[in-house]
Amino acid sequence: MPRRHCIRVGLGVRRPSTAWGVHRAGQRVSRALIDTHCHLALLEERGLLQRALEGADAAGLEAIVTIGVNLEDSERNCRIAETHPRVWFSVGWDPQQPRPPDEAELRELATLLRHPRAVAVGEVGLDLFFRAGYHETPLDVQRRSLMRMLELAVSEEKPVLIHDREAHDEIIDALTAVSGVRGVMHCFTGDASHAARCVALGFVISFSGIVTFPRADAIQDAARGVAGDMYVVETDAPFLAPVPHRGTVNLPERVADTVSALARLRRVADDAVRSDTTNTARRILALQHAVADSRS
Structure with a gap:
């Protein structure tokens, strides 16, 4: 039986609900803040989707990008994006998948x-943190998956969201091998030198709650040095809650804590980091429509 895509062929795309973004007593919230990477489908599984969206609205988020890790998950995130005006989604095949996508899956x-609310390919990448219960997908399988998804990103003219866990050199090799690829280094865990290599390839650096952790010295050093137009912020919710929420279920609103930590590291005001990261996210993910939604 064919999969039911969230694209309604011949009927157009469902108009997003306006429920998220309505403020009591005409309250107006500044929206210079974007969570470039979270997993709303996982929050939905935990019964936390509405809580996450309401918290994001109260915190002044302009947009949220919810991330797919395989075809089914990407479809679920597409359906969420269709019904919420400031939610966008990506289409991914992460390194924990046990095999590369086949030709039929690649077509889907x-x-x-091509959905109007799809902004990126991802997450995709390599993960060398092999642990029972986490994942055991062999590196050669991960590489084949990654290369197929990078080629898809180039052919569809979309940026990619790169998952890189303990695979810095291997990721650089893969990105160098595919002409025209661009995007975001999701949940950056490298040092300043690795950040410079990524930026040289045209990739922006995404800082998560990890940058707030007390022993994240190398990541914090990278955060101090990256150019203002080459970094963004993310939560990776429900994972990686920043200090002071570490150990709890993460939510998109907590991207503001990461912004504050980056502002302290860079010795600038929070508003400067909000401006840097929002403008960069708008550019790299082509989120101009999200800006229009936030002003409506």
Whole structure:
């Protein structure tokens, strides 16, 4: 039986609900803040989707990008994005998948990428943190998956969201091998030198709650040095809650804590980091429509 994509062929795309973004007593919230990477489908599984969206609204988020890790998950995130005006989604095949996407799946992924609320391919990448219960997908399988998804991103003219866990050199090799690829280094865990290599390839650096952790010295050093137009912020919710929420279920609103930590590291005001990261996210993910939604 064919999969039911969230694209309604012949009927157009469902108009997003206006429920998220309505403020009591005409309250107006500044929206210079974007969570470039979270997993709303996982929050939905935990019964926390509405709580997450309401908290994001109260915190003044302009946009949220919810991330797919395989075809089914990407479809779920597409359906969420269709019904919320400041939610966008990506189409991914993460390194924990046990095999590369086959040709039929690649065609379905490509169809999803043509949805008007799809902004990126991802997450995709390499993960060398092999642990029982986490994942055990061999590196050669991960590489084949990554290369197929990078080629898809180039053919569909979409940025990629790169998952890189303990695979810095291998990721650089893969990105160098594919002409025209661009995007975001999701949940950056490298040092300043690795950040410079990524930026040289045209990738922006995404800082998560990890940058707030007390022993994240190398990541914090990278955060101090990256150019103002080459970094963004994310939560990776429900994972990686920043200090002072570490150990709890993460939510998109907590991207503001990461912004504050980056402002302290860079010795600037929070508003400067909000401006840097929002402008960069708008540019790299082509989120101009999200800006229009936030002003409506």
